[in-house]
Amino acid sequence: MSVTIRDVAKRAGVSIATVSRVLNQSKPVSESLRKKIMKAVEETGYRPNAVARSLIHKRTGLVGVIIPEIYNPYFSGLVQGIESIAQQSGYSVMLAVSGKSVEQELEMLQIFQTRQMEGVILASSRWSREHRRWFTQAPMPCVIIGRPAGSLSSVCTAIIDNRKAAYEAVRYLIQLGHRRIGMIRGPKWDRASGEERYAGYRDALREADIPPRRQWVAVREEFQVIDGYQGMKQIAAAKEKPTAVFCACDRIAVGAMQYLEEQGVSVPGDLSIVGFDDEELARIVTPSLTTVRHQPFEMGVQAATMLTEQMLNQQKMGKEAVLPHQLVVRNSTAPPSE
């Protein structure tokens, strides 16, 4: 059996209340008893049970975090940012990996609720009516990362302006002189990296009066290197070839470049490539990748900061933090050769 406050009290010859008082320094206790008690604590190796404390105070000191996967540096950056703020605010984080499944996510949200999380951060790409319902009824403050919270007024969000960022990236290609520009995009159910970045791409084309071409847009379900490879393969199969391809993320861009290298297509000589995320990969690949930089770590920090703020005030609010992004020009882009 684990040692309880009662064991300590007995050993020190005092009441449990007195033990509690010295451990929490909640009330003055005579020096003599204090010493006896500390000695008993030492000898028994007593550690107060945080579960019992939580039950009394209705404060668990726990925040729940859900991410679809952790292997992607974007998500691990988020987690690291969240964890650092949580830690320095005295909170512990419960991490759940949803694997992109809506059902899993909802189940985790339920678990977070029964486990009395004081705050919840969700960094997910999927969204459903049940999600919406859950966040509406959730008793604790919540922050959603990476996608607007819709009309939810009691939920904070930390995002970047994906549409604008994508628009700027494609505009840069147009300014270089490109007019035949393709895109390897993410899935339609992914609001941020799927839909919004595609919308930004369309914005830039529209602004330059460039009619969009179906054959130059490949839709992928995942954001892995292989998706870039397959997406580029699909686009390359079109009769007329684009001179530039904007990719929904760096991994896709790398995969695209791998396919092009296999086919003997020179980057950026024959085809320019732009990525998104500026993960470490982007600097290391050859040629180094022109891409959109943003800061997942900082995003996690912001999200956790908004959350702790709400937890302190004991009330939910609906702030939106839009983090900066920036086009980083490297060596995978050049004016078209013709």
Place this chain on the structure above:
Amino acid sequence: MSVTIRDVAKRAGVSIATVSRVLNQSKPVSESLRKKIMKAVEETGYRPNAVARSLIHKRTGLVGVIIPEIYNPYFSGLVQGIESIAQQSGYSVMLAVSGKSVEQELEMLQIFQTRQMEGVILASSRWSREHRRWFTQAPMPCVIIGRPAGSLSSVCTAIIDNRKAAYEAVRYLIQLGHRRIGMIRGPKWDRASGEERYAGYRDALREADIPPRRQWVAVREEFQVIDGYQGMKQIAAAKEKPTAVFCACDRIAVGAMQYLEEQGVSVPGDLSIVGFDDEELARIVTPSLTTVRHQPFEMGVQAATMLTEQMLNQQKMGKEAVLPHQLVVRNSTAPPSE
């Protein structure tokens, strides 16, 4: 106020015991009451409080995980593996990032204990007498990843044979014909990636009767790309140059290659490079990296499996899982040119 079992009981016109019984299906309850209660649960949106349950059952369903950082794919792979097993065993994961500080880690272990974790997994590089003490007295089963647990008989470990793996990598260089082989190694306080891989390097040299050269060994405190860059710079400053360099990890290898490229040294023409980890980077960098593959995800799975096994049996044990590794030959290595 949050809704409790009492509210449900009142609303359904029954005692709290009956509500508890239908929710846990612990005893038969008449169909009529059962329906009334379920209705009351629906209407109130009642969720049982897991904290109160934990207090009764002395089971929190929580496992604590400590990693030094999450940004490195090795650690995120571990976490993903652990999380997947924990989840399917009905446990939730509390994640703590220690930032390599011994004090932080010890504090987290204390927190894990007060928070009544049912199991603890530590993937750390540092070690101290206090660590040892903590694991000896810890009431819950523990698994240490990445380093032998010393003489701790009640702690499981999941490791790879770093020394042998490093030995094989360097032996491969020797078989290619190299005799002037350097190493960019990790810090001395890092048992696995620092000391053991260096020991393996020395083993291979010794076996081939190659005297070690101080100038060809660079010691780095971190495992980042910049460390490889600086380490290679240091080694390149030696009067006589090596023809091959074994690196303690892939990032270091990439950094080394970046320096060499800047200096116009061809890889593998003038100098061969071997990495360690086989992270995604290794396939993508040019030239692609010869490296030692192992499986962090699988390691996390093994660790979590050993942990859940112990938690089920309610007793600690001292198993050791040694996971496989494998040299993957790519394009960064070749016979020496002379």
Place this chain on the structure above:
DNA sequence: CTGTTAGCGCATTCAT
């Protein structure tokens, strides 16, 4: 200053 007591929310005896 110190001890006794009443819960925190729930599961589980023990009665009925």
Place this chain on the structure above:
DNA sequence: ATGAATGCGCTAACAG
């Protein structure tokens, strides 16, 4: 089959 009562480990209000 159901309800009342006890207690998990601890804190806080109440007495002394």
